[in-house]
């Protein structure tokens with residue numbers, strides 16, 4: 001991207017989807033995008049939390065949403081908090097279904113083996129990525145169509161080296 005070009009000048013920003021949002025706690029900021037072009041809107045905790053090493057907690061965000069049919073909201077970790085504090089999400093990414101009307105919550109975990117993580121009410125602890133989603137119809141068959149991969153998985157193309165270097169030495173797939 002040329003230096004002078006900002007996302008504002010892009011002709012093809014993704015379309016906006018309207019999502020109804022109910023504030024359950026007026027003191028907590030609603031989810032918002034930190035910068036144009038961000039995929040995730042930051043979610044804030046509505047409570048103070050202290051997570052000891054290895055501890056997890058279900059943290060409320062003070063908001064409930066009504067997604068349109070055909071959409072899902074995924075609760076993702078924030079990479080800066082993961083890098084600096086080892087803060088992650090147990091069920092990453094968390095799934096907020098279109099029919100869910102309860103409070104959006106974040107299942108945080110402190111993966112650091114030594115240092116506690118202290119979070120204050122209003123801190124941005126996760127990010128919400130809204131996506132379109134397909135609904136599948138599962139058709140039971142006796143045989144699946146052949147494919148090049150077949151049943152190979154779990155390292156069948158090799159480890160860190162170039163693909164084709166053979167299965168990982170430590171796995172048998």
Ligand SMILES: O=c1ccn([C@H]2C[C@H](O)[C@@H](COP(=O)(O)OP(=O)(O)OP(=O)(O)O)O2)c(=O)[nH]1
Nearest residue numbers: 075091093094095096097100103104105106107
């Ligand atoms: O990170 C998350 C994950 C889930 N939820 C809410 C919204 C979602 O629609 C509901 C159920 O989530 P999920 O389907 O992942 O959990 P489950 O264990 O399958 O519960 P259920 O039986 O209620 O579907 O919980 C959140 O607020 N945050």
Ligand SMILES: [Mg+2]
Nearest residue numbers: 095096097100
């Ligand atoms: Mg479920």
